[in-house]
Amino acid sequence: MTAAAPPDLLLRSTRAVLPEGPPRPAAVAVTGPVISAVLPYGSAAPEGCRVLDLGDDALLPGLVDTHVHVNDPGRAHWEGFTTATRAAAAGGITTLVDMPLNSLPPTTTVDHLRRKREVAAPRAHIDVGFWGGAIPGNAAHLRPLHEAGVLGFKCFLSPSGVDEFPPLDAAGLDTALAALAAFDGLLLVHAEDPHHLAAAPQPTGPHYRDFLASRPHAAEREAVRLLLEAAARQPGARVHVLHVSSADVLPLLAEAKAAGARVTAETCPHFLTLTAEEIPDGATEFKCCPPIREAANQEALWQALADGTLDCVVSDHSPSTADLKTPDFAGAWGGISSLQLGLPAVWTAAEARGTGLADVVRRMSAAPAALAGLSAKGALAPGKDADFTVFAPEAAFTVEPARLHHRNAVTAYAGRTLRGVVRSTWLRGRRAYEAGEFTAPNGKLLRLEP
Incomplete structure (x- = not known):
């Protein structure tokens, strides 16, 4: 038997966030691209092993963001793989999973996936996986996309905002769930009910309260109810509820989980840190669907993370050019640009509530990695990347949009002071980002693990 290779890198931190317990002193040994051991803080390094002492800076597993709209190819002027993966690295994210829209073409066939991979491969500063899309008429493409390596499939139950990615109706949802159950595929669902949206007062003008009224709690609640009922009709179905903004869906999720349903759910930094009461008229950088809701609703989301009703926190980074963020909430593009800011934004709010860094990291690293089936990601543990x-x-900074690495300098966090600074980001044992500087693109394109 060949002896294990000795580590070539040892990172020491007085605050390492390990899979269990609060941060504690530890030394993480790296051999090639993987973690080979987690050792006591004062462990001696083998001869020739490089040692990096981080002092009191926390050592976290790289974050995993499973909800990112890169929009490349086709709308790379909104966001492309170069800018998205740089922004992610600067925000402590080492793996992102790209949504099947708003690129042109969307990732709804194997040929479209191949085109997206060709564009991403030379530009990725971090590892990138891909979700496929489930739209009307493409059920025959779902298994081939699965076999080509997509990690799961996204659908909408209401209009997506782009014509090339239409929503599924009730029959289409049943068809998709049946097709995916045949190979244990995962369906990710934008859950807003189109009938409740159509019946709500339609927004006009710059007033955020009018926009909020147009996306009522009932739209989310009814869509989640219909989804859970559809999943229950299909034995073995796996479903994930995207970007939960309404506390009204939480009892439904809790009940389904208690009954053994294979359902998970996420929320987003903007729902955990921003509130409807503070959004000025005309400030459409805050517009997203479903919407940012009231402060009392936000507290319920934090409680749902604590009790496990919600599983993970991911960005739903959905950028656009500045000209699409017109002051009219009816016509402005809906999406929050936050890829680089999710960790400090969530940490700022979590710390104020007494929530520890380890809990934040597990919701932003381990849980999304598990959702996407990325077993090599999400923890400081031997055998992981x-x-x-x-x-x-404890460090703080004020958000200046022009200093962000997103393609467009638009963010709902402009001018906010956030706690927590990403000093550096490492990808498979090599530094990808440090103090505003990036190494050459070295990300891998990830496929579904067997």
């Missing part, structure tokens, strides 16, 4: 985020929890 040596993906790290070096994070200074």
Whole structure:
């Protein structure tokens, strides 16, 4: 038997976020691209092993963001793989999973997936996986996309905002669930009911309260109810509810989980950190669907993370050019640009509530990795990829849009002071980002693991 290769890198931190317990002193040994051991903080390094002492900066597993709209190819002027993966690295994210829209073409066939991979491969500064799309008429493409390596499939139950990615009706949802159950595929669902949206007062003008009224709690609640009923009709169905904004859906999710349903759910930094009461008229950088809701609703989301009703926190980074964020909430593009800011935004709010860094990291790293089936990601543990985020929890900064690495300098966090600074990001044992500087693109394109 060949002896195990000695580590070539040892990272020491007084605050390593390990799979269990609060941050504690530890040394993480890296051999090639993987973590080979987690050792006591003072462990001696073998001869020739490089040692990096991080002091009191926290050592985190690289974050995993499973909800990112890169929009490349086709709308790369909104966001492309170069800018998206740089922004992600600067935000402590080492793996992102790209949504099947708003690229042109959307990722709804194997040929479209191949085109997206060709565009992403030379530009990715971090690892990138891909969701496929489930739209009317493409059920025959779902298994081939699965076999080509997509991690799961996204659908809408209401209009997506782009014509090339139409929603599924009730029959289409049943068809997709049946097709995916045949190979244990995962369906991710934008859950807003189109009938409740149509019946709600339609927004006009710059007033956020009017926009909020147009996306009522009932639209989310009814869509989640219909989804859970559809999943129950299909034995073995796996479903994931995207970007939960309404506390009204939480009892439905809790009940389904208690009954053994294979359902998970996410929320997003903007729902956990921003509130409807603070959004000025005309400030459409805050527009997203479903919407940012009231402060009392936000507290229920935090409780749902604590009790496990919600599983993970991911960005739903959905950027656009600045000209599409007109002051009219009816016509402005709906999406929050936050890829680089999710960790400090969530940490700022979590710390104020007494929630520890380890809990934040598990919801933003381990849980999304598990959702996407990425077993090599999400933890500081032997055998995992040596993906790290070096994070200074007590440091603070004020968000200046022009200094972000997103393609367009538009963000709902402009001018906010956030706690927590990403010092550096490491991908498979190599530094990808440090202090505003990036190494050459070295990301891998990930496929569904067997």
